[in-house]
Each structure stands twice: as structure tokens, then as C-alpha cells.
Amino acid sequence: MTTARPVRTGAAHRLAALAATALGGPLPVRLRTWDGAEAGPVDAPVVVVRSRRALRRLLWQPGELGLAQAYVTGEIDVEGDLATGLRAMWAATRERRLHPPRLTLAERARAARTAALLGAAGPPPAPPASQARLRGVLHSRSRDRAAISHHYDLSNAFYRLLLDETMAYSCGYWASDAPEFGAADAQRAKLELICRKLGLVEGARLLDIGCGWGSLTLYAAERHGARVTAVTLAAEQAAHVREQVRERGLGDRVDVVCQDYRDITGGGYDAVATVEMGEHVGDAEYPAFAASLHRLVRPAGRVLVQQMSRGTVAPGGGAFIEAYIAPDMHMRPLGETVALLESAGLEVRSAESLREHYVRTVEAWHRTLEERWSDVVRLVGEETARVWRLYLVGGALAFDERRMGVDQILAVRPTADGHAAMPATQQDWYTGLAEL
The missing domain is CATH 3.40.50.150 (Vaccinia Virus protein VP39)
Structure with a gap:
């Protein structure tokens, strides 16, 4: 008798695959998405993606700034101790030599298709109100x-x-x-x-x-x-x-x-x-x-x-x-x-x-x-x-x-x-x- 392999469905699995491509290695945290799906190492800190808007924000602004925008607006949260989650990310960056997201055109297109499948496609969200908006000559x-x-x-x-x-x-x-x-x-x-x-x-x-x-x-x-x-x-x-x-x-x-x-x-x-x-x-x-x-x-x-x-x-x-x-x-x-x-x-x-x-x-x-x-x-x-x-x-x-x-x-x-x-x-x- 052949046992069927479990089908990994849900937003978390799709996002984990995208994140692994962007980071150049396995995701060092566990993901839980708005649909209740989870993916990633079971003993790792849990990052909760509360809305599709967070994915849309990261699609337009990949990297530290997009993540920060999603966190301060509550679109992304960390379950438990925030320091543990950040420490896990920094440790993975050092030890696994993960690189910041520098997506190729093909990778961006794949991310856009995934966003569309998850209902997260759309124009870039406005920056949070708490973000600085400076004008004028630098250090004037x-x-x-x-x-x-x-x-x-x-x-x-x-x-x-x-x-x-x-x-x-x-x-x-x-x-x-x-x-x-x-x-x-x-x-x-x-x-x-x-x-x-x-x-x-x-x-x-x-x-x-x-x-x-x-x-x-x-x-x-x-x-x-x-x-x-x-x-x-x-x-x-x-x-x-x-x-x-x-x-x-x-x-x-x-x-x-x-x-x-x-x-x-x-x-x-x-x-x-x-x-x-x-x-x-x-x-x-x-x-x-x-x-x-x-x-x-x-x-x-x-x-x-x-x-x-x-x-x-x-x-x-x-x-x-x-x-x-x-x-x-x-x-x-x-x-x-x-x-x-x-x-x-x-x-x-x-x-x-x-x-x-x-x-x-x-x-x-x-x-x-x-x-x-x-x-x-x-x-x-x-x-x-x-x-x-x-x-x-x-x-x-x-x-x-x-x-x-x-x-x-x-x-x-x-x-x-x-x-x-x-x-x-x-x-x-x-x-x-x-x-x-």
C-alpha cells in the first residue's frame, strides 16, 4: 500500500518558498499566515503574517524597510519574544551567509504571480505615518x-x-x-x-x-x-x-x-x-x-x-x-x-x-x-x-x-x-x- 505524500497548501508554504529564494537559504523562522497555515522549522520563533497587505508591501519594498513597515503597522508580528526572533535572523545571516533580497526579474515575476494567487497583488501600500519624510539638501x-x-x-x-x-x-x-x-x-x-x-x-x-x-x-x-x-x-x-x-x-x-x-x-x-x-x-x-x-x-x-x-x-x-x-x-x-x-x-x-x-x-x-x-x-x-x-x-x-x-x-x-x-x-x- 502506497502512502500519499501530504500536499502542502496554504499561504505559509508559498511564502516560505519565496523567502528561501530571496534569502539564499532555508527560512530561519516559522511562518504562520492569515489562513492559519504554517511552514518552517517547528522549533523556531514564529512570525505571524496577519494580512495579505504585508505580502504586497514586501513585494514592492523587499528587505529590512518593507519588513519594518509591515511590523510597525501590525501586518506582521512575532509570537513571543521579539528579540529571540531577531537574534535568529541575524544568526542565520552570519552562520549561513544568507544575503539580503536582491531579486532577479524572474524571481520578482514569480513573487508577483504568487502574490496574485494569494490575493495580495495591487499598488504599493502607503508608508506608515510614523516614517520620516524629510526634504531639502542633506544636512542643511x-x-x-x-x-x-x-x-x-x-x-x-x-x-x-x-x-x-x-x-x-x-x-x-x-x-x-x-x-x-x-x-x-x-x-x-x-x-x-x-x-x-x-x-x-x-x-x-x-x-x-x-x-x-x-x-x-x-x-x-x-x-x-x-x-x-x-x-x-x-x-x-x-x-x-x-x-x-x-x-x-x-x-x-x-x-x-x-x-x-x-x-x-x-x-x-x-x-x-x-x-x-x-x-x-x-x-x-x-x-x-x-x-x-x-x-x-x-x-x-x-x-x-x-x-x-x-x-x-x-x-x-x-x-x-x-x-x-x-x-x-x-x-x-x-x-x-x-x-x-x-x-x-x-x-x-x-x-x-x-x-x-x-x-x-x-x-x-x-x-x-x-x-x-x-x-x-x-x-x-x-x-x-x-x-x-x-x-x-x-x-x-x-x-x-x-x-x-x-x-x-x-x-x-x-x-x-x-x-x-x-x-x-x-x-x-x-x-x-x-x-x-
């Missing part, structure tokens, strides 16, 4: 302002939900592994470390370029007695910092300016800090940015740059990041940034990797997002909440797997005779950070 003042506004002007209320009490939106410094040492402690340790590296004393003049919600500005003024000029392009951030300055009685120590860094005049600052702002400057514009850092700080003054790094692949962070989070962002390897700072006349004295610290920082933000999910959705909507879930989960993985890094670079502007006024050792920078 108006476009840079729009790019910064897209991400940082989402609303102060949203960032208050997501961030800890310091409102620091940058990598923390996890100076302790004690269970009670949390995200706010890590941020305070980072702020104190920056102030120590910059050698801030009572009355020192600090320029904080890209001040965010003022965490460094306020800390330096309150804890170290610095006189701070805080600069940001984001109107929401400037309003928040000004409110905090009034509430804390720091009006005689802090000046908040909403402007482009290229418009900063004057100079002679004792210290200049720029914390995760340099990524937004642009590749071609970075030499002029480094020259501005040199111009703005006095001889023997110090400059601290905390900045994310990346290799030559996807220097903007990838299609999703560039479309939804940080349009026009540019990252480079640490060595290239060091060379640019030195070419501007600064002497780099220290470079410290914080890559593992960012994994813990982003994971803390993600936990907060999930814990406050219903509040986030009420405030910014389901689509934007899903953008942030994908962003934070993917970001933690990128740092964990060394596809991205972040570093604190300390430089000094030497005097004409080479004097740098730097301490002989660095041990005092780190003493007692866990006890702040």
Missing part, C-alpha cells in the same frame, strides 16, 4: 532641524514615560552589578564620569552641544558649580531644560539656546561636551564639526565626545533606523572619529568603549516600555509604540553582537607650547561612581 540647517524634530520632539511626556528620573537619553555607565543599582544610578555615574574627565570645578564654563533634556547641563551646574551653555535643536527639549532651570533655581548658571551648532559664536570655554550628538552631524560635515570643537574650547581646555560607532556597512544604522528613528544619521569606526578630532588640532587622551553598558541601558528602556505599554499607546498610538519596541529590541542586539559600538573620547586642545594640563593618571575618574 532646515533639514537637520526637521530630522532632529522627527525623533526628539515626539513629546516630552513620552520621554518622561520611557526614561528614568535623570531624563538622560544616552548610554549609562553601569558602575556596579548590585541588583539595587538601576538605570538612574547608571546615568548619574555616567554624568559624574563625564564631569571628572572634563575636570569641571566651581565656575568652570561648560558648553553642552546637543544637550538633550539637560541631564549633563543640570548635573554639572548643581553638583560641580559649572556655568553651562546648553545647546539643542529640539524645541521640546529646550522647553524642558528651561523649566528645570527655573524649578531648580539655576538661572544664574545655565543658559539654554535652541540653535544649530554651526551658529554657536564666541569661545574660550573651559570644557565642551557633546553626548551622542555627533552621529547627527553628517559624514562630509564632521571635519568642520571637529574644527568647531577645537575653536570653542580654550587652550588646555578639554573636549568630551560620547558617540556611537559602526563599520562601513549601514553607517546610518540600516533602513529602519534611517527611516523611523534617526534620519540622516552617520556613524563611523572609532578610529576614524579619533583621526578627525586630531586633524582638527585636538589631542585625544582617552577612548573608552561603553558597548556593553549600552546593552544594559537599552534593555532597561525596553523593560520600561513594556511595563508602561498601555500608557505609551494612549500617548503616541500603537504604531509609534511598535516603532519603539522594534528600535529598542534591535538596538540592544546590535550593541550585544558588536554591530554597533559607543565610546567616550576625551581630547584636549594643547597650548602653543604643547601644554595639556592633564592629570598624570586616570584613577580618580572612577573612584566612588557606584555610590553616587
